[in-house]
Amino acid sequence: MATTLVGAGVGSWVDGMVGMSVGNRQTKEFEDEIEAGKLLVLVDVPTDRVNEVEDRVKQHLPQVEVEQIEPRVPSFP
Numbered sequence: 001m002a003t004t005l006v007g008a009g010v011g012s013w014v015d016g017m018v019g020m021s022v023g024n025r026q027t028k029e030f031e032d033e034i035e036a037g038k039l040l041v042l043v044d045v046p047t048d049r050v051n052e053v054e055d056r057v058k059q060h061l062p063q064v065e066v067e068q069i070e071p072r073v074p075s076f077p
Contacts, residue, residue, distance in 0.1 A: 030067075
């Protein structure tokens with residue numbers, strides 16, 4: 001039982017280290033802008049609230065540019 005717990009703990013730790021070293025695929029296309037000092041904000045909201053959230057953000061920061069909205073992909077197809 002102890003071996004199982006140690007194995008699970010080490011496996012989780014190694015998985016976390018590997019996960020941190022892999023870049024985020026969503027930020028790859030924005031790397032140049034980020035390096036230039038621009039801010040990137042990723043927002044995860046339900047599809048039916050996208051316009052509402054976009055409008056609220058633009059009320060406070062009119063210069064915001066909405067780059068893209070990803071298509072809905074189910075977690076378990």
